[in-house]
Amino acid sequence: MGRKAKKAIDINKWKAWREQGDRQAEIDLIEQYLPLVNYVAARLSIGLPGTVDRDDLVSFGRFGLLDALKKFDYTRGLQFETYAMWRIRGSMIDGLREVDIIPRSVRDKAKKIEEAYTVLEQQNLRSASDDEISEYLGMSVEELHRTFQEISFASVLSLDEPIQDDEDQKHSRQSIIVDERAEKPETALHKDQQKEILGEAIYRLPPKEKNVVTLFYYEECSLTEIAEIMGLSASRISQLHSKAIFRLRGALSRAKESLLKE
Known part of the structure; x- marks a missing residue:
């Protein structure tokens, strides 16, 4: 499948969810971009001490992904992955700050x-x-x-x-x-x-x-x-x-x- 065709399918999913309230379209988008959470967790964990659990990062990151999905303006033709990764990373950082793991x-x-x-x-x-x-x-x-x-x-x-x-x-x-x-x-x-x-x-x-x-x-x-x-x-x-x-x-x-x- 070409990039343009895939992008068209993505936009259709966004429209179905945002404009028609299609719950399945929302689930499809979450599942499609969920691997971004693991990707960001893997990169961020490289600079963290071994006491930080990767699963905790993933949990924090999922909240960031959901937030990104809700706030992203798909009508502007921008790349969702880039925006989502910043949101996911920010959510992980916020989560680590809240548990205050720095002595x-x-x-x-x-x-x-x-x-x-x-x-x-x-x-x-x-x-x-x-x-x-x-x-x-x-x-x-x-x-x-x-x-x-x-x-x-x-x-x-x-x-x-x-x-x-x-x-x-x-x-x-x-x-x-x-x-x-x-x-x-x-x-x-x-x-x-x-x-x-x-x-x-x-x-x-x-x-x-x-x-x-x-x-x-x-x-x-x-x-x-x-x-x-x-x-x-x-x-x-x-x-x-x-x-x-x-x-x-x-x-x-x-x-x-x-x-x-x-």
């Missing part, structure tokens, strides 16, 4: 490291090295690296971007830098200012960190895929990702402080 101790470590990057990079007007960060925190470089490993999952989860309602709208990349549990820089910074600040901050990242940010958030590669592309271990990619996020958060924090002083 308080990990959050505390992340906050201290973020503070170190903010202070040192503001003070030196350049990227802080691992030696400088470890000295500021009073720990060895090896301990710092172990801490990056511990908080790498927290960075991916707590910084994940919200899902947009409009399926053809570009997802806001700067929103991933905002920690929802902390005071939000956007309360003092306009979105255009955030974009400009983050654009400059990403440009100034060390090359490897910049590559990780680009591949993870713009090319949507998994951490494992990035490791293969860059020829590094997955644990090293996690470290680079965490460091990049702390630098970007620091850039937003410094800009907010500067604005509040004016």
